[in-house]
Amino acid sequence: MGKDAKPPECRKVLLVDDEQDILYAYGAALRHAGFEVQTAESGNKALGLMKQGLPQVLILDLMMGDGSGFEVLLKLQQLEGPKPAVIVVTGVYTDEETSRRIRGEPVVFELLIKPVRPKMLVETVRRAMGIAL
Numbered sequence: 001m002g003k004d005a006k007p008p009e010c011r012k013v014l015l016v017d018d019e020q021d022i023l024y025a026y027g028a029a030l031r032h033a034g035f036e037v038q039t040a041e042s043g044n045k046a047l048g049l050m051k052q053g054l055p056q057v058l059i060l061d062l063m064m065g066d067g068s069g070f071e072v073l074l075k076l077q078q079l080e081g082p083k084p085a086v087i088v089v090t091g092v093y094t095d096e097e098t099s100r101r102i103r104g105e106p107v108v109f110e111l112l113i114k115p116v117r118p119k120m121l122v123e124t125v126r127r128a129m130g131i132a133l
Contacts, residue, residue: 012036013125014055016046016072017089018064026059029118030125043068047075050084057109057128058084059121062102063092076107085109085128089116 013035017023023039030037038055040046042064050058058076062069069088076083086107091114102111109128112121126132 017061
């Protein structure tokens with residue numbers, strides 16, 4: 001991603017997870033709630049999509065097959081200008097110290113521990129976008 005990335009698009013969500021069932025379930029819930037949803041099965045694919053335009057919210061699994069969720073966080077922190085709000089969804093990094101560190105990252109809006117109910121995810125995305133519940 002370069003310095004010339006476009007500002008985040010309103011109500012656009014990028015969902016990044018290597019599990020197809022998660023992409024389908026969360027994507028369906030978010031679309032039903034009126035969000036424009038793009039999906040990516042890897043961090044590299046997500047970075048490629050973000051070069052085309054930033055989402056307002058990025059839902060990111062940290063541990064994927066290629067382990068690239070952390071790379072996405074690092075790239076976002078290096079990006080100049082507006083950044084998407086990041087909702088980290090993980091089932092691996094659940095100890096208190098690691099959770100505190102993840103929540104302390106400047107681009108991270110919220111950390112959710114899997115399994116996440118789709119309704120909770122939709123509510124968290126709305127909060128990240130400043131939409132009344």
